[in-house]
Amino acid sequence: MVRPDQRILVLFAHPGQRYSRANRDLSKAASGVDNVTLIDLYALYPRFKINIEVEQQRLLDHDVIVFQFPLLWYSVPALLKEWQDLVLEYGFAYGEGGDKLAGKCFTCVVTTGGPEEFYRVGGRNNFPLRDLLAPIEQTARLCGLRFVPPYALFAAHSAAGDDRLPRHVDGYRRLLEALRDDRLDMEAADQMRLLSAETLPMRRTAQTEVKR
Amino acid sequence: MTGLLFQVFVYLCAAVVAVPLAKRLGLGSVLGYLIAGIVIGPLLGLVGSETQGIQHIAEFGVVMMLFLVGLELEPRSLWNMRGRLLGLGGLQVTVTIVLVMAASMALGQPWSVSLAIGLVFSLSSTAIVLQTLNEKGLMKSVGGQSGFSVLLFQDIAVIPMLALIPLLALPELMNHTSDAVALAGAGAGTGAGAEHHGAEMSLVTGLVGWQIALVNIAAVAAVVAGGHFLTRPLFRYIAAAKLREIFTAAALLLVVAIAFLMTLVGLSPALGTFLAGVVLANSEFRHELESDIEPFKGLLLGLFFITVGAGINFALLFDNLWFVLGLTVELILLKAAVLFCLSVLFSMRWADRWLFTLALAQAGEFGFVLLSFTTKNAVIPPQVADLLLLVVALSMLLTPALFILFDRVILPRLDKGQQRPADEITEHGTAIIAGIGRFGQVINRVLKGNGYQTVVLDVSADMIDMFRKFGIQTYYGDASRPDLLNSAGLQEAKLLVVAIDDVDRAVEIVSHARRERPDIHIVARARNREHVYALYKAGANDIVRETFDSAVRASRYSLEAFGVHPHEAEKLVTVYVDHDRDAIRRLARLYDPDLPITENQPYMKLMKEIQAETDAALSSHTPDVHDRVKRAWLPPGSHPDEFD
Numbered sequence: 013m014v015r016p017d018q019r020i021l022v023l024f025a026h027p028g029q030r031y032s033r034a035n036r037d038l039s040k041a042a043s044g045v046d047n048v049t050l051i052d053l054y055a056l057y058p059r060f061k062i063n064i065e066v067e068q069q070r071l072l073d074h075d076v077i078v079f080q081f082p083l084l085w086y087s088v089p090a091l092l093k094e095w096q097d098l099v100l101e102y103g104f105a106y107g108e109g110g111d112k113l114a115g116k117c118f119t120c121v122v123t124t125g126g127p128e129e130f131y132r133v134g135g136r137n138n139f140p141l142r143d144l145l146a147p148i149e150q151t152a153r154l155c156g157l158r159f160v161p162p163y164a165l166f167a168a169h170s171a172a173g174d175d176r177l178p179r180h181v182d183g184y185r186r187l188l189e190a191l192r193d194d195r196l197d198m199e200a201a202d203q204m205r206l207l208s209a210e211t212l213p214m215r216r217t218a219q220t221e222v223k224r
Numbered sequence: 225m226t227g228l229l230f231q232v233f234v235y236l237c238a239a240v241v242a243v244p245l246a247k248r249l250g251l252g253s254v255l256g257y258l259i260a261g262i263v264i265g266p267l268l269g270l271v272g273s274e275t276q277g278i279q280h281i282a283e284f285g286v287v288m289m290l291f292l293v294g295l296e297l298e299p300r301s302l303w304n305m306r307g308r309l310l311g312l313g314g315l316q317v318t319v320t321i322v323l324v325m326a327a328s329m330a331l332g333q334p335w336s337v338s339l340a341i342g343l344v345f346s347l348s349s350t351a352i353v354l355q356t357l358n359e360k361g362l363m364k365s366v367g368g369q370s371g372f373s374v375l376l377f378q379d380i381a382v383i384p385m386l387a388l389i390p391l392l393a394l395p396e397l398m399n400h401t402s403d404a405v406a407l408a409g410a411g412a413g414t415g416a417g418a419e420h421h422g423a424e425m426s427l428v429t430g431l432v433g434w435q436i437a438l439v440n441i442a443a444v445a446a447v448v449a450g451g452h453f454l455t456r457p458l459f460r461y462i463a464a465a466k467l468r469e470i471f472t473a474a475a476l477l478l479v480v481a482i483a484f485l486m487t488l489v490g491l492s493p494a495l496g497t498f499l500a501g502v503v504l505a506n507s508e509f510r511h512e513l514e515s516d517i518e519p520f521k522g523l524l525l526g527l528f529f530i531t532v533g534a535g536i537n538f539a540l541l542f543d544n545l546w547f548v549l550g551l552t553v554e555l556i557l558l559k560a561a562v563l564f565c566l567s568v569l570f571s572m573r574w575a576d577r578w579l580f581t582l583a584l585a586q587a588g589e590f591g592f593v594l595l596s597f598t599t600k601n602a603v604i605p606p607q608v609a610d611l612l613l614l615v616v617a618l619s620m621l622l623t624p625a626l627f628i629l630f631d632r633v634i635l636p637r638l639d640k641g642q643q644r645p646a647d648e649i650t651e652h653g654t655a656i657i658a659g660i661g662r663f664g665q666v667i668n669r670v671l672k673g674n675g676y677q678t679v680v681l682d683v684s685a686d687m688i689d690m691f692r693k694f695g696i697q698t699y700y701g702d703a704s705r706p707d708l709l710n711s712a713g714l715q716e717a718k719l720l721v722v723a724i725d726d727v728d729r730a731v732e733i734v735s736h737a738r739r740e741r742p743d744i745h746i747v748a749r750a751r752n753r754e755h756v757y758a759l760y761k762a763g764a765n766d767i768v769r770e771t772f773d774s775a776v777r778a779s780r781y782s783l784e785a786f787g788v789h790p791h792e793a794e795k796l797v798t799v800y801v802d803h804d805r806d807a808i809r810r811l812a813r814l815y816d817p818d819l820p821i822t823e824n825q826p827y828m829k830l831m832k833e834i835q836a837e838t839d840a841a842l843s844s845h846t847p848d849v850h851d852r853v854k855r856a857w858l859p860p861g862s863h864p865d866e867f868d
């Protein structure tokens with residue numbers, strides 16, 4: 013039996029990193045996990061001039077794709093949207109011959125400013141977080157990606173003050189390791205709206221065998 | 225001496241008074257010159273018989289004009305014209321000769337005289353037609369191109385005509401002119417006063433037919449090969465001397481030498497220089513040659529038109545007024561009819577059809593040449609020739625009127641009707657790039673790479689040589705010279721990029737271009753702040769400081785080296801750039817080119833204020849600037865100070 017050893021690409025987008033604590037700690041944790049490539053999109057493309065060929069090759073070189081970002085106006089930061097617009101080309105990611113990403117695994121790692129109770133029907137933001145992320149979910153599906161429910165941290169600003177952040181960061185590390193080793197229980201995960209540090213569904217061993 | 229000065233004074237005076245007036249009245253410069261000639265000649269009697277001699281010199285203007293026309297025409301476009309040249313030109317000349325001959329025989333002239341008259345009247349006026357077409361910007365239309373093809377064919381056809389005429393000699397006239405028979409056979413050069421110098425020097429007298437042909441071919445080959453291989457090293461050498469007048473002298477020398485060679489071997493000098501022009505059309509010196517020859521051509525042609533006007537024999541004209549007028553009108557109608565049929569045959573569109581028909585309906589300056597040649601060779605009796613001379617001159621005099629008819633009556637009618645053809649774009653929007661140093665190169669490559677036409681000018685002959693090796697079309701010349709800028713296409717260009725090193729010349733170019741073309745977009749490189757202000761005053765649209773952007777990038781890298789996140793470094797330098805550009809805009813308004821900056825009190829005061837502002841703005845604790853970096857990305861409910 014061969015250890016699956018999936019390669020993970022974390023595309024991290026945060027335009028104001030100097031003022032970020034949650035995402036700073038999260039990226040630090042991600043970069044410490046083996047087989048993870050962490051890309052700081054705002055550092056790489058400060059003038060929004062994305063190199064499409066390089067980005068597509070990066071996607072081909074990995075098995076799991078992760079978007080890591082703070083929710084800004086119920087959506088991804090502008091550069092991550094630009095990245096989707098340019099890199100997920102017709103004929104590459106979707107459409108005729110666009111099956112290059114099919115079968116890979118995808119998830120997003122989101123932090124929000126508001127607490128969880130804001131993200132409810134009738135709450136201040138009126139929509140559950142999972143619903144707000146529907147465009148990303150559908151994008152992943154159109155590209156043939158296996159969508160794993162988002163791993164979310166609510167009220168990230170206040171979490172930085174107590175032990176919620178360290179627990180979330182540790183959960184992130186475990187999530188990435190599980191994805192790498194193919195130990196995340198996908199069926200169980202599919203039953204959840206969101207993943208959190210406390211609810212990560214794990215398996216003891218890898219469920220599928222990947223031949224190299 | 226005073227006599228010569230008086231002559232020059234009279235001619236120049238007539239031109240200076242009449243031509244601007246004629247242009248203002250919308251009559252075109254050619255009519256202005258012709259009227260000026262009539263006024264100083266027959267009307268006031270200020271100039272007399274010497275106009276004949278002057279005319280031969282002035283005809284050299286036609287030679288120069290064909291050189292310039294050749295420069296505008298690449299060899300490939302000449303090759304593409306071959307159908308029109310032979311078809312249209314050949315048919316026009318043959319059919320006109322036959323019809324004129326028939327008409328003349330119907331009027332009772334013997335066949336040989338009639339044929340000679342046919343030859344004389346089949347030719348049109350290259351000088352008037354090309355000058356007018358150029359002036360009206362119609363050269364590149366189908367009608368203009370077709371007209372040009374016919375004129376070029378006529379220029380070539382003059383050579384066999386000159387060979388043919390002596391064979392038509394009338395026995396009863398022979399004894400008067402036995403000395404002229406020596407000219408027969410190989411018979412002299414054409415064009416510029418052929419029968420005058422033809423007798424003086426010739427390389428082909430005494431040779432038989434095939435030898436002449438061989439010499440002719442060798443001469444043409446010499447012009448083509450010399451133009452291709454010799455002129456460029458020569459001009460490069462002269463350009464290296466950086467003496468403008470010597471370059472002009474060399475350009476004139478080139479034209480004169482070719483004309484001389486052609487005359488020696490009995491070919492048309494106009495044809496020779498035209499060929500040389502075509503050969504040089506791809507050369508880097510094209511625009512420089514153009515602007516050097518242009519004024520000479522203009523003056524000589526003007527002089528030529530004046531002499532045509534001055535040479536009209538009014539006494540003879542009034543004695544035979546109705547007969548001569550009738551003949552002239554009949555001639556124009558006949559030629560026009562032939563041209564119109566050809567335009568239908570070659571399926572031109574309506575506007576081109578009328579242009580082609582009306583433009584070439586006159587007899588031309590070669591008619592003068594042929595007429596004096598025919599009288600010398602005892603082909604046409606002098607009394608008849610004098611009348612024919614009047615017809616030629618009158619038909620030339622009427623040509624501008626035909627152009628006015630085309631402009632004022634025919635074009636508006638076509639516009640009103642539904643037949644108006646789609647506007648033909650003869651010139652695409654191009655960019656002129658002055659200066660192909662490291663700066664201009666980048667612009668040129670980006671524009672060319674994206675399919676935009678560029679015309680590149682530079683003063684360094686070495687540099688041009690190098691770029692030509694890389695296949696970049698570059699022309700030699702000082703872009704601050706208005707004439708050169710014009711021949712590079714300033715009047716049609718969409719964009720002018722000024723990227724030359726010389727600070728003052730750059731400003732000159734910008735102000736000249738702005739004066740000439742209020743609507744052109746000008747991108748200028750500034751070497752320093754003061755240069756920015758001067759270019760701003762001169763009217764540049766975009767002023768780029770040559771070191772500013774690179775300095776900004778270097779400072780961004782420096783910030784990044786200190787660990788500032790690239791995205792934040794970008795925003796920080798943007799703050800600086802915005803501040804600086806705002807400052808330079810405010811300072812430019814106070815700049816006075818006549819005052820050194822240090823003595824410009826209001827400028828210095830504002831300068832100090834702005835310096836203080838910028839310092840304050842950049843220090844990280846002022847809310848104004850740094851908020852612009854932090855603002856949007858702060859976590860909700862937090863305050864910038866929490867993070868400093």
